[in-house]
Amino acid sequence: MTELLFTEDDWNTAMPKVVADMTAYLRPYRASIYEHHAATEGDEEYGTGWGSGSYLRLDDKVFILTNEHVSCVRPDNRVLAHQFDGQEDIRRIVGNHVEYPYPLDLALLPVNQTAWADPSNLSQAIGIEQIALAHDPVEGEILTFTGFAGQRVSFRFGTLLTQGTCYTAREAELPESDQFSPRFHFGIEYRPDLATDVIGRDGLPDPHGLSGSTVWNTGFVAARMAGVPWSPDMAKVTGVVWGWPSGNALLVATRAEYLRSFLLGVKTNPSP
Numbered sequence: 001m002t003e004l005l006f007t008e009d010d011w012n013t014a015m016p017k018v019v020a021d022m023t024a025y026l027r028p029y030r031a032s033i034y035e036h037h038a039a040t041e042g043d044e045e046y047g048t049g050w051g052s053g054s055y056l057r058l059d060d061k062v063f064i065l066t067n068e069h070v071s072c073v074r075p076d077n078r079v080l081a082h083q084f085d086g087q088e089d090i091r092r093i094v095g096n097h098v099e100y101p102y103p104l105d106l107a108l109l110p111v112n113q114t115a116w117a118d119p120s121n122l123s124q125a126i127g128i129e130q131i132a133l134a135h136d137p138v139e140g141e142i143l144t145f146t147g148f149a150g151q152r153v154s155f156r157f158g159t160l161l162t163q164g165t166c167y168t169a170r171e172a173e174l175p176e177s178d179q180f181s182p183r184f185h186f187g188i189e190y191r192p193d194l195a196t197d198v199i200g201r202d203g204l205p206d207p208h209g210l211s212g213s214t215v216w217n218t219g220f221v222a223a224r225m226a227g228v229p230w231s232p233d234m235a236k237v238t239g240v241v242w243g244w245p246s247g248n249a250l251l252v253a254t255r256a257e258y259l260r261s262f263l264l265g266v267k268t269n270p271s272p
Contacts, residue, residue, distance in 0.1 A: 005224045015142075015168070018220055018230075022144045023166040025232035026216065028085050028124035029054045031064045032148040033109075033212065036079040036092065050080060052147035052241075054214040055111065057125035058263060062116050063108040065126070065259075066212030067242045068099040071107035080109070086122030091115060098266050103184040104254050105242040106262045107212075128263070132217060132236040135186055135255040137171060141221045143188055144168045145241055147213030168218070172250040179245060180252050186239060187250040188215065215239040215253050 006014070031053040050073075053066035064082060074080060080093045095110035115121070137143065146166040172187035174180055217238040223230035239253035 019168050021232045026146040030146045036081045052213040055125040062111045062125045067105045068107045084121040084123045132256040134257040135238045137217045138222045142218045145213040145215045147210040190251045191249045213241040
């Protein structure tokens with residue numbers, strides 16, 4: 001189907017702009033989650049990359065949407081933190097969070113609402129209307145996520161240094177495994193050896209730390225099928241990355257319909 005819609009030249013010409021447009025569009029939504037380590041005698045405080053997420057609005061509050069396996073260390077008194085776009089302040093995540101374990105592996109981390117309302121905060125929150133009713137892309141559709149690989153997050157001299165990765169690929173068939181199921185999950189191609197850089201020349205990182213990245217269905221192929229111009233605001237959230245099966249050239253994500261079910265459960269219970 002894709003071959004009937006695009007020539008190879010059409011496709012190769014369009015992809016750099018799609019990636020660049022999605023990179024800019026997703027930047028305000030993304031959240032780098034890092035683990036904060038307090039200063040000890042003779043050493044300064046420091047931080048390490050711990051996961052990825054996106055800011056999401058639920059009713060009148062904003063949260064960080066990520067994985068349960070990212071949030072689950074908080075009861076062990078391990079401190080997680082984040083940083084708004086446009087600010088240098090590093091903010092500890094304080095308060096109760098909501099989580100649902102495998103097979104969904106989803107969590108909502110609290111965001112300080114006063115800090116969120118600061119005019120210098122350039123981050124934006126995903127609205128429920130931006131989440132697809134279900135993961136159901138057209139054949140050959142392009143999926144995109146933006147996240148923070150651990151090797152590209154560091155804390156030096158009191159400054160958090162983060163380099164986000166925006167990655168675009170097609171859906172990949174899940175191999176048979178007890179770890180995941182097509183009922184709950186879908187795959188995304190992840191081939192550092194074959195990837196093409198559009199912005200920068202750093203290549204694809206080791207995917208550790210990309211857990212919790214929000215996956216978007218760009219709607220690019222669907223727009224061509226419908227004969228309408230494409231723009232990044234057509235994209236819909238279609239899942240959340242949670243796994244990287246060793247030995248497989250793909251990432252695994254939870255499907256949008258189960259993300260919606262998780263959020264509905266949060267809305268029907270007292271807010272954290």
